[in-house]
Amino acid sequence: MQPKRSLDEWLELIRRQDMPIFDQTVQRVITLSGDDRAPMSELAEVILRDPSMTARALKLANSIVYNPSASGINTITRAVIILGFNAVRNICLTLTLIDTLVKGAAKERLGRELGRAMHAAVQARALAAARGDKSPEEVFIATLLYRIGELAFWCFGGEHADRVEQLIFQKGLTQEQAQERVLGFRLSQLSRQLVSEWHISELLQEATQYPTRQDPRIQSVMLGQQIARCAEEQGWHSEAMESLFKKASKLTALPQDKAQTLLLQKAHAATNVATDFGAAFAAPHIPQPSAEIANQDGHSEPTSEACSAETPARDPALQSKILRELSAVLEGSTCSFNVIMELVLEGIFRGVGVDRVVFALTTPDKGAIKAKYALGPDGDEVSEHFAFTRPSQGQDVLFQTLDQKRPYLVDASARRTDDRIPERLTQLTKATTFMVAPIVVDNRSIGLFYADRSLTDRPLDAASFDDFKHFVHQASMGLTLASARRQQ
CATH class of the missing domain: 1.10.3210.10 (Hypothetical protein af1432)
Structure with missing residues (x-):
């Protein structure tokens, strides 16, 4: 010994x-x-x-x-x-x-x-x-x-x-x-x-x-x-x-x-x-009492539809369930910014099936954006460094998304010729293709969602982009409703 x-x-x-x-x-x-x-x-x-x-x-x-x-x-x-x-x-x-x-x-x-x-x-x-x-x-x-x-x-x-x-x-x-x-x-x-x-x-x-x-x-x-x-x-x-x-x-x-x-x-x-x-x-x-003692606690198979894979795959059924939960939250008393954002983040991450998703807020002067939430294996690092200032010259796809209030799917081929993509974004995420969409509340862009599949090198197709846009639109609607309730 x-x-x-x-x-x-x-x-x-x-x-x-x-x-x-x-x-x-x-x-x-x-x-x-x-x-x-x-x-x-x-x-x-x-x-x-x-x-x-x-x-x-x-x-x-x-x-x-x-x-x-x-x-x-x-x-x-x-x-x-x-x-x-x-x-x-x-x-x-x-x-x-x-x-x-x-x-x-x-x-x-x-x-x-x-x-x-x-x-x-x-x-x-x-x-x-x-x-x-x-x-x-x-x-x-x-x-x-x-x-x-x-x-x-x-x-x-x-x-x-x-x-x-x-x-x-x-x-x-x-x-x-x-x-x-x-x-x-x-x-x-x-x-x-x-x-x-x-x-x-x-x-x-x-x-x-x-x-x-x-x-x-x-x-x-x-x-x-x-x-x-x-x-x-x-x-x-x-x-x-x-x-x-x-x-x-x-x-x-x-x-x-x-x-x-x-x-x-x-x-x-x-x-x-x-x-x-x-x-x-x-x-x-675990010692059990004699068999005649009824097990009133019972036991049943779990009903969760959770995906056990390390990388979330696109799951339309899960998307529908999360959207129903989001609707229930919007109709109930728990309609708050944090809950809405968390459900939308989870819907995009697990339902759309991306490797990372970020929600970033704008500063009051609209001159910068900074991540508030990020999901994914490198979520902490991305959340800390996902911060961008409006360029003094030229265009930037992130701020273009905010200004035009429209989403974008930026694919690999476009990245090579598109000077609107910040170099820091490429360095941070290593993403060749990504999706970005604005959060619009009371007709004002207050932030944006970013998502990619760069960690697993899986493609982002039109169906995934449509799913992504739908969740972001629901977030905009939910926050607009929450804002209206606070003003009443």
């Missing part, structure tokens, strides 16, 4: 791994969740930059766990509106966590540890919801990541993990005793250090530092952990579990029989949650 490492050395080892907290998408999601002023459209924008995350998040948004009414959710923006900011945030965090663990040494022990974490999180969320918690989703993620040190260790622990496993099964030591003998510390200490470094949520930090505090939210986290461990080690029909049923009854103010039924049902639901999140290897490790 390799030499014993200190706690600091283990922390450094895990820092060097591709752990989910260092993923760019997750970092941005966590930052937004800590900003009460961040619009929900920003969360949607971050997720949409990762096509794989978008597809899987929509699949989960349509699962029975998050969407029991089975009302179709076809866009990330709608998912945030319907499910809430925290629910979508936690879907992304959990997906990325499981992705990382599956890539590691997914041995038997990791499956058991992840199964316990998923089970505990589902139980804690149910307890929080039953007592009217302000954010059961925050309780879910705090419980899921409560033992992040254990999860990381079993994923990346190598020979040390093998030795701990041997001591547990061959010598009959407890998990904590085996950890101390092999590592010189308990993995719970590793969890506390990682949670403190990563600043995922205040509740998670408080739960790891003060697990006995008489706070109902912390109690939900800890009771979820206790239920999952007791079910694994002593079963559902033990005296210890009976005591936990009583605790759940007291915490939720439910009669004990109803609290017990709730926890038994959530044990069934936890296996579905694990599978939906891509952790099917962990689902068998």
Whole structure:
């Protein structure tokens, strides 16, 4: 076995791994969740930059766990509106966590540890919801990541993990005793250090530092952990579990029989949650009550039509669905600039099927334009550098679009002879062919949409251009309507 490492050395080892907290998408999601002023459209924008995350998040948004009414959710923006900011945030965090663990040494022990974490999180969320918690989703993620040190260790622990496993099964030591003998510390200490470094949520930090505090939210986290461990080690029909049923009854103010039924049902639901999140290897490790307990949570195939490919392909059916959602938004109370723009961006990106799409606003004097939103693999870079000033001489296709209030499809052959195309635009996007169209509100151009397929070198045909123009026209109509409502 390799030499014993200190706690600091283990922390450094895990820092060097591709752990989910260092993923760019997750970092941005966590930052937004800590900003009460961040619009929900920003969360949607971050997720949409990762096509794989978008597809899987929509699949989960349509699962029975998050969407029991089975009302179709076809866009990330709608998912945030319907499910809430925290629910979508936690879907992304959990997906990325499981992705990382599956890539590691997914041995038997990791499956058991992840199964316990998923089970505990589902139980804690149910307890929080039953007592009217302000954010059961925050309780879910705090419980899921409560033992992040254990999860990381079993994923990346190598020979040390093998030795701990041997001591547990061959010598009959407890998990904590085996950890101390092999590592010189308990993995719970590793969890506390990682949670403190990563600043995922205040509740998670408080739960790891003060697990006995008489706070109902912390109690939900800890009771979820206790239920999952007791079910694994002593079963559902033990005296210890009976005591936990009583605790759940007291915490939720439910009669004990109803609290017990709730926890038994959530044990069934936890296996579905694990599978939906891509952790099917962990689902068998979630202990199930006897078969006669009805699974009232049920399970059904997701109804999402999300495309799972890394590059969005043109999808007329998805375009129609997003346009219907846009119409519903315009008719309802959520008719706002950010929501309209996010739906149109998503419609162009996923429905028209482009590699990148940018929405840029003009300055008040119409002398410059600057990107406000950008979707695509290089969305951050494009958003930062997509800024152009009106040329002092000659014409520029971007400002010509604004001045003439008309769209353009600039193809590869035209680019070679067309001096209206800014050199900086070519350098930034590497696009040989692109589409551009103005946003016109109250007969004034306030900005424009730009889109291309240069990253995959796919052609932009007339049908795609028509689709693009239609979405931009809908954006203009929506913003004009929103403007009229504000003036009333």
